Amino acid sequence: MSETPTTRRVYLETFGCQMNDYDTARMMRLLETAGYEKVELPKDADLILVNTCSVRDKAEQKALSRLGRLKSLRRTRPGILLGVTGCFAQREGEKFLRRMPYIDLILGTGAIERLPEHIRALECGRGPIVDIDLEPTPSPVTDFGRHLPGKGSSVAAFLTIMRGCDNYCAYCVVPYVRGPERSRPPDDILREARGLITQGAHELTLLGQNVNSYGRGLGDEIDFPRLLTMVHDLDGLTRLRFTTSHPKDLSDRLIDAFAKLPKLAPHLHLPVQAGSNQVLARMNRGYTVEQYLARVDALRAARPGIAVTTDILVGFPGETDDDFRQTCDLVESVRYSNAFSFRYSVRPGTAAAKWPDDVPDEQKIERLINLQARQQRITRELHREMVGGRVEVLVEREQTEPGLPRWSGKSGCYREVHFAGDDIGLGDMVTVEVERAFANHLEGRAAPTAPPVQRQ
Ligand code: SAH
Ligand code: SF4
Ligand code: F3S
Secondary structure, rough: OOOOOOOOOEEEOOOOHHHHHHHHHHHHHHHHHEEEOOOOOOOOOOOEEEEHHHHHOHHHHHHHHHHHHHHHHHHHHOEEEEEEEEHHHHHHHHHHHHHHOOOEEEOOOOOHHHHHHHHHHHHOOOOOOEEEEOOOOOOOOOOOOOOOOOOOOOOOEEEEEOOOOOOOOOOOOHHHHHHEEEOOOOOHHHHHHHHHHHHOOOOEEEEEOOOOHOOOOOOOOOOHHHHHHHHHHHOOOOEEEEEEHHHHHHHHHHHHHHHOOOEEEOEEEEEOOOOOHHHHHHHHOOOOOHHHHHHHHHHHHHOOEEEEEEEEOOOOOOOOOOHHHHHHHHHHOOOEEEEEEEEEEOOOOOOOHHOOOOOHHHHHHHHHHHHHHHHHHHHHHHHHHHOEEEEEEEEEEOOOOOOOOOEEEEOOOEEEEEEEOOOOOOOOOOEEEEEOOOOOOOEEEEEEOOOOOOOO
């Protein structure tokens, strides 16, 4: 290994949501243009970037402990550069340097395009640099048509269609760390979508904190259902998904898209957060349980069998036993195909941070365990009901371990499926006969291409 390689090496690590995955891919794209190549181990890198999340205290603690461990690399590789990016970097800014003076770069969520210039400055010894300006520099690179390095496969790619959030749910840090809602122009999005498809993506997931409000500020001609139809109609695309949908903005036209657009996968992530109207009102969610349930009914009428997943927060300030019971009732009545539940964590600067965090930790944990056990039972039941049926799987990975089904991917309803079959390649859409159900995945085999001859 030479001390002054012509190509410099970067190691990137991502915490948080799919938006951060996407931003990591974007940073990699920019760094490639600046002469960097990606490496899989921090010890091989000249530059390390940790893309952080701030959504819960635990996410921040994880990033801090990771950065603490990376510090020791300084001793073995003195010239190495260490950067913190993403939502936690945005929230903390300079304060990071007080905690961790060995960090060279603090890059906020609106500053990604300026990464190459900051790296050049750091390479010339000008550091540390803090850039948490939320106003994005107009980017010459709108076409990030390259898949996420190191995450999943290029068969299924993410595409961010908007940034920020204006909803200010009382518990949530996202509007503060991602800034106000801004939608990307449809031409940019379509160009990037075509690029991803050309490079091998068969499935696209359109990303935004609240995709339903896409298009605000872009004129009357465009809104989310229209954008969805435009992306749907691109040649070469097999399957389309989007996330996240805010229940208060889930329009009839969007629900109708599930009936009209065949490539749109039969799955919707519709975070409910709580099953009590009192709690929902204090969370500033803008809908009632009854309105939410009516939306779910309309969806199921538009696309029978559609899988609905959700996010739930337990232990929000003032949540009583009765409030929690109502959340359990809601979970039982909707029968989500999956639910991600979280313990409320105070986020400095949010509306709820002013209220006492009055649900004791033990009770939060108890509620979380209760909810997760319920959901696991429901998921298992739903999985068992699928045995003997068929699902459409987009093949994303080839398994190399002997004794396991060779192929895997996601069904339209967003279940992980492992299956056996011949003459199959990555990116194929395969009809799979489900033979066995597990807690977190299904197993089966590829259905014969021609239907079996019916015997009397
Ligand atoms: N935009 C998405 C959610 C983004 S954050 C939406 O509107 O639903 C992802 C999830 O993290 C949220 O749905 C919520 O359940 C959880 N979350 C957000 N803030 C939290 C907090 N302070 N404590 C615990 N969980 C939180
Ligand atoms: Fe956070 Fe609410 Fe915005 Fe989602 S919609 S990112 S929960 S403020
Ligand atoms: Fe976390 Fe930022 Fe996503 S706070 S959940 S990485 S938008």
